[in-house]
Amino acid sequence: MRTPLPIRMKIVPLPAGLCWLAILCCAAAATAQAPPGPAAQSAPVVLDRVVAFVNQRVILASDLDEEIRLSVLNAGDLGQGELTRQRALEQLISRSLMEQQIRKEDAQAAEPSQSEVDARLAELRKELPACVHEDCATDAGWKAFLAAHNLTPERVNAYLRYRLEILRFIELRFRQGIGISQEEVARYYNKTLLPQYKPGETIPSLEQVAPRIQEILLEQQVNVLFDNWLANLRQQGDVEILDPDLEIPGKTGSGGGQ
Numbered sequence: 001m002r003t004p005l006p007i008r009m010k011i012v013p014l015p016a017g018l019c020w021l022a023i024l025c026c027a028a029a030a031t032a033q034a035p036p037g038p039a040a041q042s043a044p045v046v047l048d049r050v051v052a053f054v055n056q057r058v059i060l061a062s063d064l065d066e067e068i069r070l071s072v073l074n075a076g077d078l079g080q081g082e083l084t085r086q087r088a089l090e091q092l093i094s095r096s097l098m099e100q101q102i103r104k105e106d107a108q109a110a111e112p113s114q115s116e117v118d119a120r121l122a123e124l125r126k127e128l129p130a131c132v133h134e135d136c137a138t139d140a141g142w143k144a145f146l147a148a149h150n151l152t153p154e155r156v157n158a159y160l161r162y163r164l165e166i167l168r169f170i171e172l173r174f175r176q177g178i179g180i181s182q183e184e185v186a187r188y189y190n191k192t193l194l195p196q197y198k199p200g201e202t203i204p205s206l207e208q209v210a211p212r213i214q215e216i217l218l219e220q221q222v223n224v225l226f227d228n229w230l231a232n233l234r235q236q237g238d239v240e241i242l243d244p245d246l247e248i249p250g251k252t253g254s255g256g257g258q
Helices: 016-033 038-042 061-073 086-104 113-128 139-146 152-176 182-196 206-236
Strands: 048-053 059-060 239-241
Touching: 038 182, 048 061, 048 086, 059 086, 061 086, 061 152, 086 152, 086 206, 113 152, 139 239, 182 206
Parallel strands: none
Antiparallel strands: 048 059, 048 239
């Protein structure tokens, strides 16, 4: 579900509450460039910087690093190659817009319980391809996997909670009220499913596959509604990328929000 991301590239003043961060970053950079003295050698400086704003919400360079580390938990992303910093920023922008809208709508019903998060974590530890060599189903293997990818149990827990919340929100907001007619099911069966079978293969009856076809058609409609909703959020939102190196090719231009 990818939609164009309108982004306006310009230099913008930091909001008042964020000026301290810019000052600290500049001061840290100046310290790093100064000739190292005894104190500097014994006190390493950790640098961070603002790379984008999403409706005045900050995205930091360290957020991109963490998003890349967390990508190892997404089995569905296999085959797309290594997550680049540009793609990581795109994901963070979409996530920030969705989170802000969920909070705006006060969608408390979308919040998963801790037991649901724990259940998803248990599934992940058993099924995640990246966990095969570490045997993540065991506590020792899971601990080794987290250490190898510089992750903590708390951060993984928060990430899974977010993903479950988004899925529940989509379910509540878009699936309700969608109806699939028998005519639509029959059309999909005749025009989409049957042509996939080769001569001589056993073809299931319409009655056998109707429930699954209904689910497929429902998911397709939900995807369309969700894509349109997210595109609208991006159009109305105020997104500013401050690092030209993170500009997403083919996704620059004027956007709404001002």
